Amino acid sequence: MRSPLRLSQLLVGQLSAADVLPEQWTEVVEQARSAQVLGILCSRLRERGEFQLIDVSVQKHLLSSWRIFEKYRRDAQWEVEHLCAALEKEEIVPVLLKGAAYVVEEESFALGRTFSDIDLLVPKCDIERVEELLKWHGWQGTHHNDYDQRYYREWMHEIPPVVHVKRQTVLDIHHTILPLTARYMPRAEELFSSARQGNGGYRLLSRYDQVLHAATHLFTDSEYNHAYRDLVDIDGLLRLLIEVEDWNELFNRAQLHDLLEPVYFAIYHAQAEFLTPVPEGVIERFSAALSIGGMRRRWLHRLFTKVIVPPHPSALESGYALAERLLFVRGHYLRMPKRLLFQHLFYKAFLAKDEA
DSSP states (O other): OOOOOHHHHHHHTSSOGGGSOGGGHHHHHHHHHHTTOHHHHHHHHHHTTOGGGSOHHHHHHHHHHHHHHHHHHHHHHHHHHHHHHHHHHTTOOOEEEHHHHHHHTTOGGGTTOOOSSEEEEOOGGGHHHHHHHHHHTTEEEOOOSHHHHHIIIIISSBOOOEEETTTOOEEEEESSSSOTTSSSOOOHHHHHHTOEEOTTSOEEOOHHHHHHHHHHHHHTOSOOTTHHHHHHHHHHHHHHHHHHSOHHHHHHHHHHTTOHHHHHHHHHHHHHHHOOOOOTTHHHHHHHHOSSOHHHHHHHHHHHHHHSSOSSGGGOOTTHHHHHHHHHHHHHHHHSOHHHHHHHHHIIIIIHHHHO
16 A cells, blocks of 8 residues: 555644645645545544644645635525425435535535535436426436436436436436445435434434445546545545544444445555544454455455545556546446347447437
8 A cells, every 4th residue: 555645644734834835735725625525624624723833825825726616505505495494395305425415514624625526326216206396496407318327217316317407507416325236236215214304404314324325436436536535535534533433333334235345445445545543453353254355355455446546646646547447347347248239239339329
């Protein structure tokens, strides 16, 4: 494993802002901006009382990112409030996911975090009603051709994204957290039954299931341009778990949802990059329960270490492009059985271009 990045050390307080040389701040700021964590860095430095130790020219970049976050937070709060109110009139209570859940709930680890869309989880039986209701409120569907509609509605864990005609806000409506064709089979009904009421009055996944979802999103994906920010989320979620929850229950939930492997990788890499204070024996317990062998595990660790970095040239090591390609193939392999995967890739490579 490589040593944690200077940015990672700053984010978790392992390194003080006072110990960063003036010429090193350019790299830190550029990496943080590329990874969409510059606002988070600003928040944490201010919280630790280190913001004033930074040169004024660097402070301006951090404060600019913080102002962008504040706009994201206001917009997300307004959007979620009106969306949930409209759905609840039809007795549909959605569960907030990922960035919107963290920011609207004002989780400390997510202060400064930005995100591109709002993710909601609703029961599959309510999907059609939700779509009709959203149309009345100015939302339009995307991906209209027959193949894409079939791809989303028969195989995926979500419907095609919807976009508001005026505000251009993007909304992703999920009915579970992994494609229906995926090799892992989480239990959607358990996600809903274990959901909790957040401080803001909105429904959220349980603390355990938030870890599971974040881990699954990162460690079964085929694209890694947001991987570093996702690992920042996982570190924050795990630190909350350390404070208030039972780690035996995290293992039990991961086992119940058939997600031991992604949660294992999440805990391992969060600890490696951010020194997440995982209790002794937790990683070993997950490792012992995995069905994959030691050689494959070490190979995957090396690949993840290469790609879970800020997408900035200063953070990319030799072998990054190859690791990204191999994990792209792995991500698709985990999402679809071979026959369906070949069919899908053939369509995207040849037939989709003809339809464009």
